[in-house]
Every structure is written in structure tokens, then in C-alpha cells.
Amino acid sequence: MIDLRLLREDTDLVRASQASRREDPSTVDTLLAAADRRRDAVGRADTLRAEQNTTSKRVGKAAPEERPQLMARAKQLAAAVKAATAEESAAEAALREAHLAVPNVIEDGVPAGGEDDYVVLKEVGNRPEFDGFAPKDHVELGQLLGAIDTERGAKVSGARFYYLTGQGALLQLALLNMAVVQAVETGFTPVITPSLVRPEVMGGTGFLGAHAAEVYRLEADDLYLVGTSEVPLAGLHMDEILDLSGGPRRYAGWSSCYRREAGSYGKDTRGIIRVHQFDKVEMFSYCDPADARDEHGRMLAWEEQMLAKVELPYRVIDVAAGDLGSSAARKYDCEAWIPTQGRYRELTSTSNCTTFQARRLNIRFRDAGGRPQTAATLNGTLATTRWLVAILENHQQPDGSVIVPTALRPYLGGREVLEPV
RNA sequence: GGAGGGCUCGCAUAGUGGCCUAGUGCGGCGGUCUUGAAAACCGCUAAGAGGGGUGACUCUCUUCGUGGGUUCGAAUCCCACGCCCUCCGCCA
Known part of the structure; x- marks a missing residue:
């Protein structure tokens, strides 16, 4: 949910954000009208309640002869309060609906437009050259190495599953x-x-809006399978007031991630590029909104540090407004070069959600004056199963063996090469 | 699957229709005292919404798990739901 004060003070900024996202700017005016309606309703109901409170308090202390009069007046007020309260909650509900319809206000500098309107910020590393042999794709390499079994994955669980x-x-x-x-x-x-x-956690993180069809739901238990540990990490501190005086609160979540991939039929059906279940280490940060932009830069740098360790050629893109999702104000993706596809594919994604997620989840911190304020949340990828695709393909040798990047060797018991089995 | 207990201002508790403007203890913050500290004593001690003032502030309303209901008036009475915990059974 966006900040209503910002909406009132700079409505044009919010309209412009909607335009950049290629979304309907009239939702902004609907929200503004709903906010005003609620404000008026609250004012009226409060005034009536105040009068009712003082009147009914006097009833208890009144002399018997003045009671009937007071009771009559109190009854009138009770009815008026009831009507005003009904309008108040109707206005509240309308505001909430309108509020949920408006995605986060984009950060200045975000490229306008849709999926293809990203801006490439930089390209890093050299694409591998395969002298005298045609590179194999990760599925073939995975078979040779005895590393990836998509056929049996499909036998047991269906398409887009693997061992x-x-x-x-x-x-x-x-x-x-x-x-x-x-x-x-x-x-x-x-x-x-x-x-x-x-549901409140899944909804609070913004995944039950436009992308609700992506999420697995367990009907019998009314629970959702998370698509990323961003969800439980955002929920970790919901309804809390954090102490951020020592700087951002940072968590690295390890989880399996589940995605229905609805609407992607026929896309990336081969291999483990796009699957229903994968594993991921995800960074998540709670911080002062004033610090969020810098924190976003740090997250991107930590992602790049990981990519450097696995020695992959990649580029960084500034994702366009229309492709941000509802919670993000800005998003940077790191995309690795996939030799057999001849293009870059997303390996990491870091989003600055500013106060949008935290406002829904009621996550606050105390500012320098000791007052509660809505915190900012950010997230970014450190590694996923998909990285294996890029590692295998980029570091392959003519015989199907794969060189293990130096930094990764200690985690493989010193192995320098993965050999076909 | 079955049975029971609970949900109150950070924590623990009190509170069975108007004296609750939610008390008390702990913790936390500030002060007195002290060379310093401890102890003692004194004071302060939640969140949200709306309004007023340049501002330190201030006024009003709401919140006792949530939503309904009864009543002039509900933490308190009634109904529904949610969540947490314990025990039994079953399973890992």
C-alpha cells in the first residue's frame, strides 16, 4: 500500500508512476476520493461518539427525575452513531480496496514501459569461446554428469520437476x-x-494480487506454498516495531520455492530453467526508508560478488516500470549468459519495496525522535538452482566435463572438475 | 481424530454492566542521593485514526484475539469465528 500522505501531497507523482507502469492512472483518483470520503466519515462519527459518551456517562449519575430525558437523548445519539459507524466502515472498506489497487510508486529514474523496455546498466565478464566444438546444453551435460534427471522428475511429479x-x-x-x-x-x-x-502473510507481501495464479494453495489447510523465502522473511517481523538504530536488519533465507508457472506453457519446457520447485538463498533487509536506496545498491553489489565467484559473464538490467510487480519501486536483475540459448537469463533479482510491503504487514521502526514509522523492505537473490544451468554451460569442456569455479571448490571437497559418469 | 485450557497497554497479572480516564508487579527511561555505581525513593512508560498550532505540544475518537449482537452505557453479558497451548490417540 502506498503512503496516503504522499498521495495527497504529490498526486501527480503517483499518476506519473502509473503512466510509467502503463497502468490506469484513474485508480489514483479513485484512491484519493476514497481517502477523502473516509476522512470525512471518521470526523463525523468521532464527533457523534464523543457526544454519546458524555451523555451516557451522565445517565448513571443523573437524578431519577432527569433520567428519562437523558435516556431519550442518548437513544437518539446511539442511533446516529450506529449510522455514522456504518458509513465509516463502508468508507474504510472502499479505501482499502482502492488502496490495494495502486502499486508502489516507482523510484525516479526507473525506465518507463514494459518487459522489453529495460535498460542495460553494464555487462561484466567475457562470454566463453568454444574452440572446435559445439557447446552442449545443461540438460545434456546434466545427463552426462549424472547430475540432472528431468525424465524421472516428470515420471514422478510431472513436467517441470527434476531430480x-x-x-x-x-x-x-x-x-x-x-x-x-x-x-x-x-x-x-x-x-x-x-x-x-x-493467507495474510502471502497477501501482505503482495503475491495475491495480479500474480495470484502463480501461487500454490493448499485448500484443505488454507495455507500457501511460498514462491521465495522473501515471504516468510517479510512475515517474520509483521506487527512489530523494530529497533533499526544500529542499521538495517538483514536475513539470509534458505528455502525451497514453489511456483505454478501458470500461463508459461511452452516456455522453457526443456531443462531446469523454469521449474515448479527450486532452492534459493535470498537476502532480505529491513531498514529506514531514508537508507533504502543505498541498501538496494549494496544488495546488487553482493549479488555481483556471488556471480564473480562462479565466474559467469553477466549483465545488469534496470527493470522497466511495467515489469516491476506491485511491491517494487525499483528492481535490478543480473542476467547470466547462457551459451546454448545465445542470450542472457535472469539469475538474480533485487527489489526495493520501500514502505509498500511493510505498510501492509504493519512493520515499523522507531525514528530518531522515538516515533513509530513504517520501515522499508528489500530483497535480493544470492543463489538459486537455475545458476547450475549457467555454471554447467559456461564452464563445460569438449568431453562434457565441467570446470568448477575456483571459489566453489572448497565447498565441493576440493573438486576441480566434474567428470561424466 | 478426540478432550480441555487460554487470548487484557514490552513481559507477568488484576479486573463478572457506570468508581476502567484499564489497576498492580517486572522490565525500560528520566530524576534525587553518591567520588562513581548499587540500593532506596520520586516521576514517566502502548498503538492507530482525525483535528488544531511554525514548533516543543495539544484536543477528540478507537483498540482488552476478530466480527456480530444485547444495552443509554460492555474488558465484563450473548452468538459466531480465529489463533495459541496442554493432554489422549494415530503417524513420522
Whole structure:
């Protein structure tokens, strides 16, 4: 939910944000009208309640002969309060609905437009050259190495499921462990999170809006399978007032992630690029909104640090407004070069959600004056299963073996090469 | 699956229709005293919404798990729901 004070003070900014997202700017005016209506309703109801309170208090103390009069007046007021309260809650509900319809206000500098309107901020590293052989894709490499079994994944669970076996399982554990170690060294608290969350948490993080179809729901228990540990990490401090005087509160969550991939039929059906279940180490930060932009920069730098460790060529893009999702004010993706696809694919994504998520989840902190204020939340990827695709493809040798990036070797018991089995 | 207990201002508790403007203890903050500290004593001690003032502030309303209901008036009475905990059974 966006800040209503900002909406009142700078309505045009919010309208412009909607325009950049290619969304309907009239939702902004609907919200403004709903906010005004609620304010008026609250004022009227408060005044009536105040009068009713003083009147009914006098009833108890009144002399018997003046009671009937007071009671009559009190009854009138009770009816008036009831009507005013009904209008108040109707206005409240309308405001909430209008509030939920407006996505976060984008940060200045975010490119306008949709999915294809991103801006490339930089390209890092050299794409591999395969002298005298055609590079194999990760599915073929995964088979040769006995690392990835998509056929049996499909047999047991259906399309977009897979087994990581042998070197594949070890490689994923090594990668995720390396991510956790980096996070801990940087000052993050490592967390293993619940995979199932309640509706209010899933809704509070913004995943039940336009992307609700992406989320697995367990009907019998009214719980949701998380698509990322961002969800339980955001829920961790909901309804709390945090002490952020010592700087941002940072968590690194390790979890499996579940996605229905509805509407992506036929896209990336081969291999483990787009799957229903994968594992991820995710950074999450609670901070003072004044510090959020800098924190976002730090998150991006930590992601790049990971990419450097696995020696992948990548580029950083500034995601366009229309492709941000409802919670993010700005989003940077790091995309690794995938040789057999001849293009870059997303490996990390870091979002600055400013106060949007925290306002819904009621996450606050005390400012310098000791007053509660809404906190800012940010998240970013440190490693996922998808990284295996880029690592295998970029570091492959003609015989199908794969060189293990130096930084990763200690996490694989010193292994320098993955050999076909 | 079955049975029971609970949900009050950070924590613990009191509170069975108007004296609750929610008390008390702990913790926390400030002060007195002290060379300093402790102890003792004194004071302060939640959140949200709306309004007024440049501002330190101030006024009003709301909140005792949530939502309804009864009543002039509800933490307190009635109904529904949610959540937490314990025990039994079953399973890992």
C-alpha cells in the first residue's frame, strides 16, 4: 500500500508512476476520493461518539427525575452513531480496496514501459569461446554428469520437476552453502524458513494480487506454498516495531520455492530453467526508508560478488516500470549468459519495496525522535538452482566435463572438475 | 481424530454492566542521593485514526484475539469465528 500522505501531497507523482507502469492512472483518483470520503466519515462519527459518551456517562449519575430525558437523548445519539459507524466502515472498506489497487510508486529514474523496455546498466565478464566444438546444453551435460534427471522428475511429479543427483546435488549444496557463508560474513543472519504461510502473510507481501495464479494453495489447510523465502522473511517481523538504530536488519533465507508457472506453457519446457520447485538463498533487509536506496545498491553489489565467484559473464538490467510487480519501486536483475540459448537469463533479482510491503504487514521502526514509522523492505537473490544451468554451460569442456569455479571448490571437497559418469 | 485450557497497554497479572480516564508487579527511561555505581525513593512508560498550532505540544475518537449482537452505557453479558497451548490417540 502506498503512503496516503504522499498521495495527497504529490498526486501527480503517483499518476506519473502509473503512466510509467502503463497502468490506469484513474485508480489514483479513485484512491484519493476514497481517502477523502473516509476522512470525512471518521470526523463525523468521532464527533457523534464523543457526544454519546458524555451523555451516557451522565445517565448513571443523573437524578431519577432527569433520567428519562437523558435516556431519550442518548437513544437518539446511539442511533446516529450506529449510522455514522456504518458509513465509516463502508468508507474504510472502499479505501482499502482502492488502496490495494495502486502499486508502489516507482523510484525516479526507473525506465518507463514494459518487459522489453529495460535498460542495460553494464555487462561484466567475457562470454566463453568454444574452440572446435559445439557447446552442449545443461540438460545434456546434466545427463552426462549424472547430475540432472528431468525424465524421472516428470515420471514422478510431472513436467517441470527434476531430480538433482550425485554431482548435481553436491553442486547445488556447494553453491547455496557458498551463498550462506558470504551472507554470514557480510552480517546477515542465516534463516531456514517455513515453506507454508498463512493467507495474510502471502497477501501482505503482495503475491495475491495480479500474480495470484502463480501461487500454490493448499485448500484443505488454507495455507500457501511460498514462491521465495522473501515471504516468510517479510512475515517474520509483521506487527512489530523494530529497533533499526544500529542499521538495517538483514536475513539470509534458505528455502525451497514453489511456483505454478501458470500461463508459461511452452516456455522453457526443456531443462531446469523454469521449474515448479527450486532452492534459493535470498537476502532480505529491513531498514529506514531514508537508507533504502543505498541498501538496494549494496544488495546488487553482493549479488555481483556471488556471480564473480562462479565466474559467469553477466549483465545488469534496470527493470522497466511495467515489469516491476506491485511491491517494487525499483528492481535490478543480473542476467547470466547462457551459451546454448545465445542470450542472457535472469539469475538474480533485487527489489526495493520501500514502505509498500511493510505498510501492509504493519512493520515499523522507531525514528530518531522515538516515533513509530513504517520501515522499508528489500530483497535480493544470492543463489538459486537455475545458476547450475549457467555454471554447467559456461564452464563445460569438449568431453562434457565441467570446470568448477575456483571459489566453489572448497565447498565441493576440493573438486576441480566434474567428470561424466 | 478426540478432550480441555487460554487470548487484557514490552513481559507477568488484576479486573463478572457506570468508581476502567484499564489497576498492580517486572522490565525500560528520566530524576534525587553518591567520588562513581548499587540500593532506596520520586516521576514517566502502548498503538492507530482525525483535528488544531511554525514548533516543543495539544484536543477528540478507537483498540482488552476478530466480527456480530444485547444495552443509554460492555474488558465484563450473548452468538459466531480465529489463533495459541496442554493432554489422549494415530503417524513420522
